[in-house]
Amino acid sequence: MMMKYELKKFFHKKINKIILIVMVSLAIIISYLAVGSMRYRDAEGKLYTGITVGRRLAADRNKWKGKLTVEKIKEVVENRKILEQIYPEDIPDAEYGKTVQSYDDILSFIIYVITPDSGYDQNVLYRLSDEELENFYSTYEENIQKMVQSYGKSSKQQEFLKRKYEEIEMPLDYAAKDSWDTMAMYAQTYGIILAVVIGFLAAGIFADEFRTKAEAVFFSTKYGRSKATRNKLLTGIVMTTVVYWTGMGILSIVSFGVMGTSGFLTPYQIDQPYSIYSMTYGEYYFLILLCGYIASLFSAAITMLVTVKMHSANLAICIPFFLYCMMPFIGRAVPVFETFFNIMPSVFMNIIEYAKVPIIFQIGPIVVRQIPFVMSIYGILAIILLPLVYKNFSKYGIQKF
Structure with a gap:
């Protein structure tokens, strides 16, 4: 019941409604841009763009399937x-x-x-x-x-x-993969936006009590420091999951519904022969989506933690923007710290580039690839941060002697 109340409060908040409507609209707009980015020439040399191009191009290339x-x-x-x-x-x-x-x-x-x-x-x-x-x-x-x-x-x-x-596996099994190749870029771009926006939304879940000066009332209730706090935390996780996968779902369904799904089983090596990620284009696309989801979970967890520590969302909402938008530029400007930036969460926002390069790490006798390693680090960190959020918020106002 309390969980239902927290979710209702979150989704009925005016600013949140506006943001969610904007994100859904943005998914549709990006789908339109993805579809419009494809080009096809017929046998007379006439250039076509539009909703039929993806399937016409796939049909042409699939002569070599x-x-x-x-x-x-x-x-x-x-x-x-x-x-x-x-x-x-x-x-x-x-x-x-x-x-x-x-x-x-x-x-x-x-x-x-x-x-x-x-x-x-x-x-x-x-x-x-x-x-x-x-x-x-x-x-x-x-x-x-x-x-x-x-x-x-x-x-x-x-x-x-x-x-x-x-x-x-050689020889490679070919099929036209332009829709997946195109969508990889647009899904990654939309993923950056979602991770930043989800951080902003997550910060507000715990900031509301401090903003409205209602924390004293909240913590004076029977379940304020236990069940009610847990429900706020769960609201953050549910919100992240629903917002992320709904946005990506709309983007993917609209785009692939128009362009088609030819090339789902085409090896990624058709585009990057020396990549150490032996996967199909369908798996490649899902890898981008999964990395974006982990980035969003980490974004939500760290912003919630900073919010409960600072009792304000002002600083917290800047963190995802710095991690996912600013850090890639800093990494390129300061190449001397390349190894450091190769394990930062900004990696999630550039899977297209990192999947091309055979970056590996060795820890003792164990050798791992960069992308799975970074996924493990920040997936685990996101989980670890959640109990810290609960502990810091539930202990708010308790004097230590």
């Missing part, structure tokens, strides 16, 4: 070589829409495999011999071994990286 065999790779490269000879300056839009558009992400995969240590250089395609194309996956495996040697600073780290790279 299936195992990305050496034969397919050779066919793609040979076709591109022929077009380069015919159109040495620039490929016309009509030709791009007719042929190149369907396989240009496969071309990118080939280039990244062949040149792991250099920038994107399309000219490498035109220097590939038939023998090199025939040995494409052997070259891929050889380059993986070089990555193991380069990033593994100890035998344990090298063994760990080798095991992770062995999880990549």
